[in-house]
């Protein structure tokens with residue numbers, strides 16, 4: 420078992436798809452929450468395998484896409500400071516701010532470095548004691564333990580020349596916000612497997628109960644996603660609304676306790692702004708007071724508002740599953756991954772980029 | 782950034798528990814991975830890795846389940862009641 424190819428077997432995929440066709444009697448709209456799942460759905464053209472009665476909407480689970488424009492502007496401001504080395508995951512460099520992106524700061528000579536792990540930034544800070552190092556600590560529950568560890572270690576080592584521009588968001592409050600919307604038409608949810616690997620599955624119980632919606636914790640390979648859809652449709656057909664776990668090989672009910680502990684040690688729950696959606700209460704993580712020294716927003720104070728540049732971009736609606744990328748007039752025309760107008764065209768997990776890459780532009 | 786793939790732990794060096802580092806092979810590409818959140822990981826285990834940290838060890842028995850379910854689907858289709 421290598422946990423990859425086995426889950427991409429076409430014959431097996433067709434078997435699950437036909438099981439879905441056999442059990443479905445009416446139209447159902449499901450949403451996969453995570454951008455990694457959106458990417459796999461587009462890449463393997465899974466919608467094609469499904470009966471017409473099943474529509475998939477793509478959710479807000481791409482951290483690159485939901486980082487607010489004001490924070491991109493802050494990142495651009497910090498990265499342009501002469502004494503700063505600005506570190507970031509690669510996909511953030513092309514995300515448009517209100518006037519420019521990080522890549523244009525880099526091309527003007529800004530010292531911006533792409534890192535694979537937040538721990539790499541500690542080394543950069545140690546190697547450059549005369550410089551201020553800032554790390555763009557973005558992500559969902561999946562990156563929170565890694566970012567928390569880097570922050571904790573910086574403090575343990577008494578480092579003074581590093582700080583973190585934090586944009587950590589949480590999935591369940593965003594899901595509730597989408598379900599509360601009058602425009603919501605989602606009837607079943609595929610929850611993000613890796614977020615649940617950290618946080619466990621229990622926080623979805625009250626959502627399934629209060630909104631009468633089936634929630635299936637689902638993995639990222641084609642067979643995972645198809646099985647997740649099958650379990651979700653079965654629940655809908657049988658009138659059930661339970662939390663089920665398709666991704667048992669990676670997700671335990673209680674999640675990862677040591678990762679949760681360190682998240683709680685470093686971060687506290689705060690309201691957060693979501694790009695294209697707006698502020699959602701209790702939907703983010705911010706640094707606790709004991710770690711305030713490492714807050715880049717305190718070290719480099721600056722204010723920006725959340726104004727979007729392109730009026731054509733409907734990425735907010737795409738993120739909420741209200742519109743599909745190819746319903747946007749700019750899709751594949753004035754907006755491409757090479758010159759993106761919105762964040763959802765930048766990251767490989769963004770719905771617009773996934774559609775552009777894998778589906779013919781019509 | 783979030784496209785985490787499973788890799789196989791091939792080496793573990795444990796010094797500082799916060800910095801327990803392993804080498805993980807992702808289909809031929811070997812990377813250093815922090816194992817602080819999977820302290821029970823052993824050589825040969827498959828782990829899911831996000832931004833340099835292993836967040837979960839894959840359970841082989843559970844992994845097999847989807848294929849057992851597929852067999853059941855087959856039985857239903859092959860032998861209708």
Ligand code: SF4
Pocket residue numbers: 731732733734735737744747748749750751754755759760761762763764771
């Ligand atoms: S295609 Fe481009 S402009 Fe249209 S919604 Fe997506 S990111 Fe925005």
